[in-house]
Amino acid sequence: MSEVLTKSTARNIFYGGSLFFFVIFVGLTAQSRHYILTKGTDEAHLTDSVVRGKRIWESHACFDCHTIYGEGARFAPELGDVMKRWGVEKDPAGARETFKSWMKAQPTGIPGRRQMPQFNLSDAQLDDLGNFLDWAGRANLQGWPPRPSKTN
Incomplete structure (x- = not known):
């Protein structure tokens, strides 16, 4: 056959x-x-302020140094959950003030450390950028990007 x-x-x-x-x-x-x-997507919290914050993120090319959701240059820290790390869930006003103060204090001038430039953003722009970063931290990324475990 x-x-x-x-x-x-x-x-x-x-x-x-x-x-x-x-x-x-x-x-x-x-x-x-x-x-x-x-x-x-956290569509419930997607406000005009968040959209303006994303435009600030893009217009100042923050992704040239930072990553968000693992996308970007990997030259500076991941910012997808920066507001969570600064305690936005426990003290939203305090986390936003910390973010604004930190941004206004740049460059820090710490020897041996690469410096972030001063963008001279207004308080309203810093609020918008902080709202964008807070919104970005709410996305369900299912564990992405992976972070090294802290073992000591």
Whole structure:
């Protein structure tokens, strides 16, 4: 019994396989889009101030040095959760004031350390940037970017 793959059979396998994987691709794309829009974005807190803060982030090219969600230059610290690290959940006003004071104090002039430039942002711009960073920290990143564990 000879098994021969005819042109007709090969064509049917090609078209059937192509259709199968195209349907899988469309299904995964739809599932990803649904997840991002329903669980991945904190749309409830997406305000005009957050949008202005993102524009400040982009116009001053903060991503040239910092990362957010693991994207950026990796030259300076990750800022996706900076407001959480400064305690925005326990003391929102204190965390925002700490952020504003730190930004106004740049460059610090600490020897042996690379310096962040002074952008001379107004208080309103600093509030917007802080609101953007706070909003960015609310995203459900499912553990991304990975952080080294602290073991001592």
